[in-house]
Amino acid sequence: MTQADELLRLAADLRAEARGDLTFMEVCGTHTMSIARYGLRELLPGGMRLISGPGCPVCVTAMADLDHVVALARLPEVTLATFGDLIRVPASRTTLAAERAAGADVRVVYSARDAVQIAADEPERQVVFAGIGFETTAPTIAASLLEARARGLTNFSVLSMHKTMPPPLKALLELGETPLGGFLLPGHVSVITGTACYEFLARDYGVAGVVAGFEPHDILRALLRLVRQTRPAIEIEYGRAVRPEGNVVARRLMEQVFEPSDADWRGLGVIPDSGLVLRPEYADADAAVRFPVRLEPPLEPAGCRCGEVLRGVTDPVDCALFGVRCTPEDPVGACMVSSEGACAARYRYRGIDD
Numbered sequence: 108m109t110q111a112d113e114l115l116r117l118a119a120d121l122r123a124e125a126r127g128d129l130t131f132m133e134v135c136g137t138h139t140m141s142i143a144r145y146g147l148r149e150l151l152p153g154g155m156r157l158i159s160g161p162g163c164p165v166c167v168t169a170m171a172d173l174d175h176v177v178a179l180a181r182l183p184e185v186t187l188a189t190f191g192d193l194i195r196v197p198a199s200r201t202t203l204a205a206e207r208a209a210g211a212d213v214r215v216v217y218s219a220r221d222a223v224q225i226a227a228d229e230p231e232r233q234v235v236f237a238g239i240g241f242e243t244t245a246p247t248i249a250a251s252l253l254e255a256r257a258r259g260l261t262n263f264s265v266l267s268m269h270k271t272m273p274p275p276l277k278a279l280l281e282l283g284e285t286p287l288g289g290f291l292l293p294g295h296v297s298v299i300t301g302t303a304c305y306e307f308l309a310r311d312y313g314v315a316g317v318v319a320g321f322e323p324h325d326i327l328r329a330l331l332r333l334v335r336q337t338r339p340a341i342e343i344e345y346g347r348a349v350r351p352e353g354n355v356v357a358r359r360l361m362e363q364v365f366e367p368s369d370a371d372w373r374g375l376g377v378i379p380d381s382g383l384v385l386r387p388e389y390a391d392a393d394a395a396v397r398f399p400v401r402l403e404p405p406l407e408p409a410g411c412r413c414g415e416v417l418r419g420v421t422d423p424v425d426c427a428l429f430g431v432r433c434t435p436e437d438p439v440g441a442c443m444v445s446s447e448g449a450c451a452a453r454y455r456y457r458g459i460d461d
Contacts, residue, residue, distance in 0.1 A: 110323075114150065114323055114327060117331060120331055121155070121330060121331055121334060124334050124335065125152040125155055127154055128154045128156075129155045129288045130156045131158075131287070131288055131290065131291060131333060132159070132160045133157065133158075133160065133291040133326075134160040134161060134276065134290060135291070135292075135293035135294060135295065135296070136164070136166075136446075137294070137295065137321050138293070138319060138321065138326060141323065141326060142157060144452075144456055147326055157330075158285065158419040158422075159417075159449035161279075161372060161417045161418070162293060162447070163449070164240045164244075165441055166373065166417060167374070167375075168268055169370075169372060169405070170199055170373070170405035171371060173196060174198050174199050174200075175266065175395070175400065176193070176268075177198045177202075177203065178402060179235050179398055180213050182233075184232065185212065185235050186232045186233065186234045187213045188216045188222035188234060188236045189213065189214075189216070190217075190237075190239065191215045193239060194215060195444050196444045196445070197408060197441070199406040200406065216236075218247065219236050219238070219247055219248045219251035220251050220254065223251050223254055223258070226262050227260055230260075232262060233262050233398075234262055234263050234264070235394045236265050236266070236394075237266050238265045238266060238268060238269055239268045240270075241269070241271060241272050241295075241296050242296050242300050242361065243295040243299060244269070245269045245383055246299060246354075248267075249361050250360055252265055252364055255392070263392065264397050264398075265385065265393065266393075267384050267395075271367070271380075271381055271383065272296050273300075274380060274381035278372075280314060284418060284420045285420055287314055287419075288314070288315070288333065289315035289316060289317070290308065290315070291317060291326065291330070291333075292316045292318040292319065292341075294325075297353065298349055299353055299354050299357050299358060299361075301351050301353025302318060302341050302349070302353075303351065305341045306341055308339070308341065309339040309341055313339050314339055315333050315339040315341070315342075317329040317342045317343070318343045318345050318349050319345055320347070328344050329344040329345075366383070366384060366385075366386050367382070368382045368384040370382025372417075373414050373441065374417040374418050375414075375418065408439045410428050411428060412426040413441055413443075413450070416442050416450060422453075423450040423454070426450070428440070429443075429450060430457070
């Protein structure tokens, strides 16, 4: 059976077995891009909706945090290292790309270890790594910080803007803005966390969840699992990578360096214990402690509905700026910049993703 044949068979099963109106939310940026790229919404039954949630780490980063990164980049002694997605995300009044053009030492790296190496190669510079992402990236950044300490590097620090996935799911359900029949749970995050952290969804809220892989057949299989549940439960479709217990070693490493904290999410506000900050014993490598900076009040771009998109209450194409004032080449909001953003996915695959 070809992949196309399998997709058509899965779509037929969904049409045959889905009952009534169903709304499912994916909370992984890679799922968002795959759904758009393969036009999977076209294969769904008429009463089934797939909406995007807060699954893009760049998109959910609050404006105040972006302003903090910019302020650090402006310090003359600092080399700011970051993943590429963050470069063009609009902060309140500028972007890291604009600051680099104006002379700031901003460098794109592929991993936090690259930033550690910069610190080793340039001991006269203070290298700050802008730590962003969910549980997927936090262990690697923890390992990089420990490596820097083992190498005796005192010029390497991290600005932690990391967030964890379960708390915003609870926040979304508490808001109750969109009735959800279930979640397509994130594959990459769940490789680290396992599935126990999602059990509250079914137990406390009666909402199902299936951890899905990223191929089109993975996503349709996960949706079929959601449809077939007789009572809400947490399941794993992505069994080739995800285990119920997750990656215990990676979690221990993350917990050694980071501790939970309240965090500000774009569109959702401050969510208790949804962020990760460096533990006090690593304060010497905490850029927020080492380099206090003055921040102006954050400014949100007029007309941008990125926060509503991240809550699943607005479709990207319903934003008046979409494709007119806001495009990947000239983005207004974060959801149009990141390769995992819902607006960027919808724009890139317009004509395929209906």
